[in-house]
Amino acid sequence: MPNHLINETSPYLLQHAHNPVNWYPWGEEALQKAVTEDKPILVSIGYAACHWCHVMERESFEDEETAALMNAHFINIKIDREERPDLDHIYMDAVQTMTGSGGWPLNVFLTPDKKPFYGGTYYPPLAYANRPSWKDVLAAVADAFQQKRQQIENQAASLTRHLVEANSFGLDAAGTLEFSISDIDTACSNILKQADTTWGGFGRAPKFPQTQVIRYLLRYSVLEQGRPESLSGAARAQALLSLNKMMEGGIYDQVGGGFARYATDTEWLAPHFEKMLYDNALLITTLSEALQATGDERYAACLAQTLNFVERELLHPQGGFYAALDADSEGQEGKYYVWSKMEIEHLLGADAALFMTYYDVSAAGNWEGTNILRVLKPVAEVAAEHGTTMADLEALLEKGRRRLLAEREKRVRPGLDDKVILGWNALMNTAYSKAFEATGNAAYKARAIQNMQFLLKAFEGADGRLLHVWKNGAARYPAFLDDYACLVEALLQLYRISADVSWLLTAKELCEKVQEDFLEEDTGYFYYTPRKQEDVILRKKEVYDGATPSGNAVMAQNLLTLALLFDRQDWRLQAGRMVAQLGNAVVKYPTSFGAWMLNYYLVHKGFKEIVLLGDYKQTQPELLRHFLPHSVIMAAPDADERFPLLADKKAGNPLLIYLCENYACRKPVYTLEALLRLMHGANPGVV
Numbered sequence: 001m002p003n004h005l006i007n008e009t010s011p012y013l014l015q016h017a018h019n020p021v022n023w024y025p026w027g028e029e030a031l032q033k034a035v036t037e038d039k040p041i042l043v044s045i046g047y048a049a050c051h052w053c054h055v056m057e058r059e060s061f062e063d064e065e066t067a068a069l070m071n072a073h074f075i076n077i078k079i080d081r082e083e084r085p086d087l088d089h090i091y092m093d094a095v096q097t098m099t100g101s102g103g104w105p106l107n108v109f110l111t112p113d114k115k116p117f118y119g120g121t122y123y124p125p126l127a128y129a130n131r132p133s134w135k136d137v138l139a140a141v142a143d144a145f146q147q148k149r150q151q152i153e154n155q156a157a158s159l160t161r162h163l164v165e166a167n168s169f170g171l172d173a174a175g176t177l178e179f180s181i182s183d184i185d186t187a188c189s190n191i192l193k194q195a196d197t198t199w200g201g202f203g204r205a206p207k208f209p210q211t212q213v214i215r216y217l218l219r220y221s222v223l224e225q226g227r228p229e230s231l232s233g234a235a236r237a238q239a240l241l242s243l244n245k246m247m248e249g250g251i252y253d254q255v256g257g258g259f260a261r262y263a264t265d266t267e268w269l270a271p272h273f274e275k276m277l278y279d280n281a282l283l284i285t286t287l288s289e290a291l292q293a294t295g296d297e298r299y300a301a302c303l304a305q306t307l308n309f310v311e312r313e314l315l316h317p318q319g320g321f322y323a324a325l326d327a328d329s330e331g332q333e334g335k336y337y338v339w340s341k342m343e344i345e346h347l348l349g350a351d352a353a354l355f356m357t358y359y360d361v362s363a364a365g366n367w368e369g370t371n372i373l374r375v376l377k378p379v380a381e382v383a384a385e386h387g388t389t390m391a392d393l394e395a396l397l398e399k400g401r402r403r404l405l406a407e408r409e410k411r412v413r414p415g416l417d418d419k420v421i422l423g424w425n426a427l428m429n430t431a432y433s434k435a436f437e438a439t440g441n442a443a444y445k446a447r448a449i450q451n452m453q454f455l456l457k458a459f460e461g462a463d464g465r466l467l468h469v470w471k472n473g474a475a476r477y478p479a480f481l482d483d484y485a486c487l488v489e490a491l492l493q494l495y496r497i498s499a500d501v502s503w504l505l506t507a508k509e510l511c512e513k514v515q516e517d518f519l520e521e522d523t524g525y526f527y528y529t530p531r532k533q534e535d536v537i538l539r540k541k542e543v544y545d546g547a548t549p550s551g552n553a554v555m556a557q558n559l560l561t562l563a564l565l566f567d568r569q570d571w572r573l574q575a576g577r578m579v580a581q582l583g584n585a586v587v588k589y590p591t592s593f594g595a596w597m598l599n600y601y602l603v604h605k606g607f608k609e610i611v612l613l614g615d616y617k618q619t620q621p622e623l624l625r626h627f628l629p630h631s632v633i634m635a636a637p638d639a640d641e642r643f644p645l646l647a648d649k650k651a652g653n654p655l656l657i658y659l660c661e662n663y664a665c666r667k668p669v670y671t672l673e674a675l676l677r678l679m680h681g682a683n684p685g686v687v
Contacts, residue, residue: 004029009471010080011417012048016057020067023078026087026535034075034112040145040152041110042074045081045088048417049274049324051333052122053105058331059125060134066125069135073142074109081106082323082421083469086480086529089540093163095119109141114537115156118144164538170523170581179604183583187590187597188220188231194591195238199267200245202591206272208262209246211282212549212594214239218286218293219601219629243290246283247302250372253337254359255404257305258313259283260327261547269374270367273334273414274327277314277424278548280306284431288438292627303435307444310428316420319454320470321428326415336414338370339404347407348400354393355400358382420470422459422479425451426486427548433493437624448494455487456506465513465530481528481542484514485554492561497624499616499635501642504565511562511571514555523581524574525552543582545594552578553595557602564607564632567644567663579603605630608679609660613639613651619672626676 004024005017016023024030026043034041044061046053060066070076081088081104088106094116096102101121108119118141123134132140145152191213194202201207221236246252249268251260259279260271284303291299314322329336341363345352359373360366366374377385383393432448435441459475461467467475468483491507494500518526520541527539528551543550556575563572579586579599586593586600608628612620612635620635632645640646644663650656656668657675669675 005078009474009476010048010083010419011415012046012050012053012080012082013078015048015054016061016078019057019061020064020071021061021076022067022071023076026077026079026084028535030075030077031114031535034110037075038112039073039075040117040141041077041112041114042070043077043079043087043091043106043108043110045079045091045106045108046104047081047324048415049276049326050104051272051274051327052103054328054331056105056122056134060123063125066135066138069138069142073138073145082417082419083477085482086533086536086540089528089542090163090536090538091116091119093166093540094159095121097159097162111153111156115160117152117156117159160537167538167540169541169543170520170525179579179583179600181604183587184220184224184601184604185230187587187600188217188235190588191217191590192231192234192238196266197238197241200238200242201268202242205266206262206264207251207266207268208547209251209259209279209283209286210242210591210594211286212545212598213591214242214286215289216590216594216597216601218289218627219598222293222627223601223605223629240290240294240296243287243299247298248375250367250374252302253309254373254375255337255401255408256309256312257302257307258309259306269372271334271372272327273337275309275313275325276547277310277321277323277421278427280310280314281424281427281431282548284428285434288431288434289627289629291438292625300439303438304441307432307435311447313416316418318458319450320420320458321425321451323417323419323421323424326417329412329414334367334372336408336411338367338372340365340370343407344371344400344404347403351396351400354382354386354388354396357386358393358397418471420458421483422455422466422468422470423483423486423548425455426483426490429455429490430486430493433490433497436497440621440625445497448490449498452490452494452503459483465517466510478530478533480530480551481514481518481526481555482548482551484510484518485526485551485558486548488514488558488562489554492558496633499620501636501640504643507558508562508566511555511558524577525581526555543596544592545596549595550593553593553599556596556599560599560602560607561632564609565634565643565645575599576603602630606661607632609645609658609663609665610634610675611645611649611658611660611665612636612655613646613649613658613668614653614655616655619655619657622672623675628679 002017003022005013008025079087091108092102092106095108099120103121108116110116123137127133202210217235217239221232224230225232245268251263251268251271258275261274261276261279262272264270284306287299287303327333341361344356344361348355360376361371365371379393380390383390429448429451432444436444458470459467466479468477468479488507488510491503495503517530520527525541528542529539543552556578559571559575582596586596590597608631610631610633616635634645636646638651639649654670658665658668659678
């Protein structure tokens, strides 16, 4: 007998639809039932690709005795954190406040009025290592709710007050911080103090990609290399080392392309095998900038392989992108991706020995008795050691990868989370545009346009506002700040590569909706939930980077860009205030505020304004191939009075190229080479 989740569309909720637990989705029916029956609410939050969510389901939620205990004492609600990230953020903060840690599955107990009073993450079916069993927790909470109700209510009220107070940042901040080069140097130094200079990345295991931090180091390495006192050399080395070690490690799928969510070890060998759309989007963007900054074709190859994976495994026929691939298949984490020495010998024959040497394959294995393919030595070194050429070795490796991929396709595939999330799709849209910038591959530009057309149509709500998640031809849930912020960013990037002003005008229109629906006027920051969202106990403001950049940070960058393109001084001042109010924290803890650090840098440096007037279609893609941080590029056949940078200028035949700052333009030049010389002279190291 299915429970109340049976009519949901979320793959995660549907996974639990046949549990003996009487699960409800979050909504009025369940919330009102808690009030009517005066029962505590048990909220369990996870996502379809979550390994430990699957473990707890098998151990506890499928167990009849455990389910009976849950059904007798609680109103049980299952939430897909990717459908309702607002609820996940609130209750994750609550559990972290109570326990000092968080994660998924997230299990939190609420009073009937939705206030949290107790919670944790994974609980085992039997107590061990000072961790209570899930049934022990259920019994203790049920007893406390009956016997110590006032204490429970007081604890819930106190915790909720704490969450509200923690969300009040910015109210007393003056926002007058000066944006100095010394602080930019200090931030770089603070990042490098956490750098793993052997294996790349930052901090200890588990290791996450931290793409915003890498992007900051790349910018710093280029923009500050003309200053002898800067840390540009170390910044460049650490940014590229981090990318290289990820590309060579097991976090990268050496056979099929694409990155897993994070590595469980220092060397990037053993990933948590789930593949998320957003991670791959952010890494493609970062690889594209590394390619622009270095010209190293390894980055071009990796981003091409990763986009091939996205097209092969995450592309919806209508042009959207699915959310994720599970870590598990056949009940085992990583089973789809690992290999035995015997399998590879059987598949590759005479080529197997050299292939296995290159990818660290052995009979004993490098992970739990099996092998995760990874690279420990460069192709040139392995070729030299084995008396072959780089070209011949690369051909052998490519042939072997194709053979292994074909064989892997016969295995039981990991589960697919086939919902389409607006914000994550917007991140991938930006990634395609960035990949076009770096490579000039027109297919990437075409995919970005097709995807954007799909997003603007599929996610439009009845009131003209956007919706958050789409599946089976229908969208639902009001869009959150991150959805809007990332979509505006994608539209601005799409305008940059296409010069189609319709994308730019849509970006401005959506930015105005964000101001109307999300703004906290007293601080200039934006709430995560829209004004009319009524089923949450508070409207949070998110500023830390998590797995994706802070929506407020992305909006600050959007405001800075749109302020320039439309001469909106109010938006410029708002963005500057947002960055200034966080400034000291950003400089001190840049690995937690990577997206804000990019904004801090942009406010300090200002934009380089590049205008192409006339027949720009050949020159524009060539210009985009260069690494031009802190630049806006506008291209048009003629002057356009709607946009300050395109107004009152002559179009040339041949093309006229203007370099401007604060709308003050130098005498136009006629060639890309001349523009780059101007920029090089104005800011050594940019080009």
